[in-house]
Every structure is written in structure tokens, then in C-alpha cells.
Amino acid sequence: MRRLERLLWMLPLACYALLLAAWILDLFTPQLFIAAILFNIPIALSSLAMRRNLTISLVVASEVANIIAGYVNALQAHHFDVVAFGDRALLAASFLLIGYMTIKTQQLGHTAGLSDARAEQAQRERRLRIALDHVRESLSTELVLRAIVREAIALSNAQSGMLLVEAPSSDAPERYVGESATREIRVERSPLGAEVRSILAREMDGPVVLRADGTDTIARYALESLPAREALITPLRMDSRDLRLLLTSQQTKWARDDARLLRSYAEQCETALAQSDLFVRTSEQAEQIVDQHEALVERSNVIRDLVYALAHDLRTPLAAADATMQQALRGAYGALPDAYRDVLSTSLRSNEELQRMVETLLLVARYESGEASARRERVDLAQVAREAVAEMESSALERDVRVCFEATPTVVLADPDELRRALLNLLVNAIAASPPGSQIAVTVGNDTDAAFASIEDEGLGIAPEDRVRLFQRFGVTTRKRGAGTGLGLYIVRLIAEKHGGKAIYEPKEIGSRFAIRLPLASS
Numbered sequence: 001m002r003r004l005e006r007l008l009w010m011l012p013l014a015c016y017a018l019l020l021a022a023w024i025l026d027l028f029t030p031q032l033f034i035a036a037i038l039f040n041i042p043i044a045l046s047s048l049a050m051r052r053n054l055t056i057s058l059v060v061a062s063e064v065a066n067i068i069a070g071y072v073n074a075l076q077a078h079h080f081d082v083v084a085f086g087d088r089a090l091l092a093a094s095f096l097l098i099g100y101m102t103i104k105t106q107q108l109g110h111t112a113g114l115s116d117a118r119a120e121q122a123q124r125e126r127r128l129r130i131a132l133d134h135v136r137e138s139l140s141t142e143l144v145l146r147a148i149v150r151e152a153i154a155l156s157n158a159q160s161g162m163l164l165v166e167a168p169s170s171d172a173p174e175r176y177v178g179e180s181a182t183r184e185i186r187v188e189r190s191p192l193g194a195e196v197r198s199i200l201a202r203e204m205d206g207p208v209v210l211r212a213d214g215t216d217t218i219a220r221y222a223l224e225s226l227p228a229r230e231a232l233i234t235p236l237r238m239d240s241r242d243l244r245l246l247l248t249s250q251q252t253k254w255a256r257d258d259a260r261l262l263r264s265y266a267e268q269c270e271t272a273l274a275q276s277d278l279f280v281r282t283s284e285q286a287e288q289i290v291d292q293h294e295a296l297v298e299r300s301n302v303i304r305d306l307v308y309a310l311a312h313d314l315r316t317p318l319a320a321a322d323a324t325m326q327q328a329l330r331g332a333y334g335a336l337p338d339a340y341r342d343v344l345s346t347s348l349r350s351n352e353e354l355q356r357m358v359e360t361l362l363l364v365a366r367y368e369s370g371e372a373s374a375r376r377e378r379v380d381l382a383q384v385a386r387e388a389v390a391e392m393e394s395s396a397l398e399r400d401v402r403v404c405f406e407a408t409p410t411v412v413l414a415d416p417d418e419l420r421r422a423l424l425n426l427l428v429n430a431i432a433a434s435p436p437g438s439q440i441a442v443t444v445g446n447d448t449d450a451a452f453a454s455i456e457d458e459g460l461g462i463a464p465e466d467r468v469r470l471f472q473r474f475g476v477t478t479r480k481r482g483a484g485t486g487l488g489l490y491i492v493r494l495i496a497e498k499h500g501g502k503a504i505y506e507p508k509e510i511g512s513r514f515a516i517r518l519p520l521a522s523s
Helices: 002-027 035-049 052-077 082-135 141-156 194-200 217-225 256-329 338-368 381-398 416-433 464-469 488-498
Strands: 160-165 174-179 185-188 208-211 230-238 241-249 377-380 402-407 411-414 439-446 450-456 502-507 512-519
Touching: 002 035, 002 052, 035 052, 035 082, 052 082, 082 141, 082 256, 141 160, 141 174, 141 185, 141 230, 141 241, 141 256, 194 217, 194 230, 194 241, 208 217, 208 256, 217 230, 230 256, 241 256, 256 338, 338 416, 338 488, 377 381, 377 416, 381 402, 381 411, 381 416, 381 439, 381 450, 411 416, 411 512, 416 439, 416 450, 416 488, 416 512, 488 502, 488 512
Parallel strands: 402 439
Antiparallel strands: 160 174, 160 241, 174 185, 208 230, 230 241, 377 411, 439 450, 450 512, 502 512
């Protein structure tokens, strides 16, 4: 390549030297011996330089030299020969013709050169694309490193290749080594020679070509130890480590285009390495998340089992205590003083509260473990609400709260026990929030697209800052501070949503309105 560049630089000097020699010869020849025809040689030769200005300058110089030589020949002969004058005129025309043809040849050569360059560039890009496709075939870092060496050897027509991966915890770097004769890549960890280590440790921004006939003594010794006549080195980056890709050859003469191609290849390989590293880290994080999820599920199962066991164990003694106190109030154990009867009545209410709390805990545990009831049947929402009101009537009377009930028969597809639990929770909260002498309005009906059951009280309502947490687990309770589980409204929301509806809160000027909306059953 350098020799060709040197020849192209010397070509204009050679053309002018030939023109000068032909002109001197023409000056000392007879008038009819037209040596100026030799001027066409440097004009035609200038086509090799692919420089239009050189050709034009040679044509102009030939025309001037032809006129001067003709004039000198005529002076030497002491007369102007008509034939010689005609020959000179024809030669002048031939200079123009040869010059024109030379310029056209240069243009065609330039076009052909561009076409060849484009074809070669397209071929390079195709080879680069195929090589990178092979590199990206895997997301395993180990396989990507092997593919980088294998495809680099094929891409650069090298005899062998080596990718040096520095290992922070090891004195001997890890090397991926391959040859053009086989596509197999082997991993080596033996120490490198001092000369090779020296050239690989150099700071470099891009590919570097090393030649055995160069002035770099260390590079020459390194090539002799490899052995190779040329080497092409480029840096890569993986995580925080610097990698070196070393290609060697005994025959290939690498040029700047090869170095640029390798640079593009290395940049894309860095992206492939980053992707594989991201995939590995993502996989590790996914495994950690799965492990954490399994641990959470295990803990959740343990907590659920504890809640189940506790609730079931509490049900029996609470039911027994309820039955015993009911019998005592009915006189099964003899007449009781009024003070004892008041104590039993209070104990019965507390027992009922504990039973509702146990049922709430069981319901929450079932819903959050994905064991919600799948029972669905045609249910009259008005009838379920009526039964709930009847069950809570005594509690309302004790607090001097009047319950007004208004209902229209409304059929929904639901589990009647769960609907009853949701309405009881709303009624319990309404009674607890209502001051003595106030009223609770229970309304059941339907509109164009849904059934609804609403409960309105005349209590203090819910503070605006607490409303966003109303239906959340352990959210706001409408009871007195220290009472309630904070799960009642959460259960209402879960039941409504599991039945395809929703729970609603609406503030009033005095009190609050809670409601559940459910889809109407098709007729």
C-alpha cells in the first residue's frame, strides 16, 4: 500500500520528465521529423494518477512545447515547411484528443472505483452483520466471549485470535484462544510471555496494527514469540474490566479499513457483553425475588394456619359460653338477681363481639390466601339485609338508636352468608358511631345497572384525612379509640369486589353513608 502511494506521488514528476525529454529531442531534429508525437506518452500516462488537473496541465504544456519546437526547427532550416506545419497542427489536435480520452478514462476509473468501493463496503458490512448475529446468538457471557474470538478471526482473515480477560483474583489472565483452521475456542490460564504482555498492556483508543518489519522492537519480539508477521489489537470493555482482542497473521496485510472494521466489531461486541451481563444479573435478581417470594408465601401460610387454628379453637369455647349464659338468663339455673342478669347481658354482648371478631379473622385469612367462597346463587338482597337488621336490633336498642328499614326486592348472584357478613359489619360500625337518640336508615333497592344496600347514620362522620384509608386493611375504624379490629370495612370491600361490585363511602352534613353496589342477577 505504501509502495503504491509512493509510485502515485512520483508519477507526475515522471510525466513532466518524459515531456521534457521528448521536447528536447524535438528541438534538435529536422523539421519533418516530428518527435513531438512522443508528447502523447506522458499525457496518456497521467491517466494512472487519476488527476484531471495533471492531464490538463500536460496537454497545455505539450501544445506550448509543440509550437516552440516547430518555430525552432523552422529557424534551423531557414524556412517554414508547409508539410511540417500541417503535421504540427495534427499533433496539436492529437494532444487534445488524447487528453480528452485520458480525462474520460479517469472519470470512468473513478466511477468504477467508487462502485468497487461501495461493493466492498457492502460486503464488509454484510460480513460484520453476520459476525455480530453469531455473537448475539447467546446471552451467556461465556458463549459470547467465545463467539467474539471465533467471529473476529473469520471477519479479519486472521490465522489465530486471542481474547485476554483480566481476572482481578488471579495472577494468570483468562484467555480465549482459537485458530482459523477450526471453530473451536479453548480457554487457557497459563502466563503470557513478557513481550506479549507488554504490547497488550499498552494504552490504546482503538485498533493498532503491529508489523514484524516495523521499528517497534518490543512488538517485533512479541510477533516472533507468537509467531506471526502481523498482529491487530483492539481494546474492549466488560463491566469495569479491560479486555484485549489480539489477531495474528503470517500472510494478511491489514490496512486502515481493516482496523476500522475491527473497531466497529469491537464496539458492537461491547454492547453484546453488556446485554449478557445484564441478563445474568437480571436472572440472579429474579432468582432472589423467587426465593424471597417463596419465603413470604411460607410465612404467610404459617400466619394463615395460626389464624385458622386460633379462630377454630376460639369458636367452641365462645359458643359454649354463649349457650351457658343464654340458659342462665332464661332461668335454667334458678332465679338470678338483677345485678347478675345485667352482668350476664354485658358478657353476652362481649361474647358476641368476640365471635364476630373470630369470624372476621377467618374471613380475612380465607380471602388473602385465595380461598374466597365460590358459592353463587340467586339471593334477595332485601331479605339478607332484613335478617341483618333483625340480628342487630337488640344492640341498637341498647344504645337508644332507632333503625329504619326500607327495601325493594332485589335479586343478585352471591353467597348469602358473605353478604350478611358485609351488611353486619356496616351495621355494627353505624350503631357504634351513632349517638343516643339518633336514627340509622337502611335502604335496599336497584337502579338501571346495579343493586345497592346503603346504611346512613347520624354520627360524627369521617375526617377528610382518614377517608383514603377507610377500606384498607387495619384502616380507620368508626368506633371509639381502642375498640374494633380495623378489618370490618376491609372485609366489606373484599366481599363487594369478589362479587363484581364495590364498596362506597359518602359524607353527609350529619353522619355518613356507607353502601355496597352489586351487579343485578339476570332474569
